[in-house]
Amino acid sequence: MPWNAVTAQWHLFVDQLCVDFRFLEPAALVRFRGDRLKMVTYLAETHDLTEREACETLKMWFERNGRTTLETQAA
Structure with missing residues (x-):
């Protein structure tokens, strides 16, 4: 999911x-x-991650959950 859509x-x-x-x-x-x-x-500070790990974690989270969250809110 593109970050501008997230924003x-x-x-x-x-x-x-x-x-x-x-x-x-x-x-x-x-x-x-x-x-x-x-x-x-x-995210890095609160979850004991490096910034690179936090970046990758967010990217994966939005790929996995982003569209579902938007669809749920639209219903």
């Missing part, structure tokens, strides 16, 4: 990201507004 619908992803990554805080995600660099840094 455009960021509010739809906040809750599910917090469920799947238990150390994320919804308020922080809302403040980031889809800023990829901030999100990667935050």
Whole structure:
């Protein structure tokens, strides 16, 4: 899923990201507004990952869950 699509619908992803990554805080995600660099840094810091691991983890998460989250919200 392209990151610009993620950014455009960021509010739809906040809750599910917090469920799947238990150390994320919804308020922080809302403040980031889809800023990829901030999100990667935050995920790395909160989940004991390198920034590269966090980047790859987010990429895989959005590939696996992004469209499902959008479809669920649209229904």
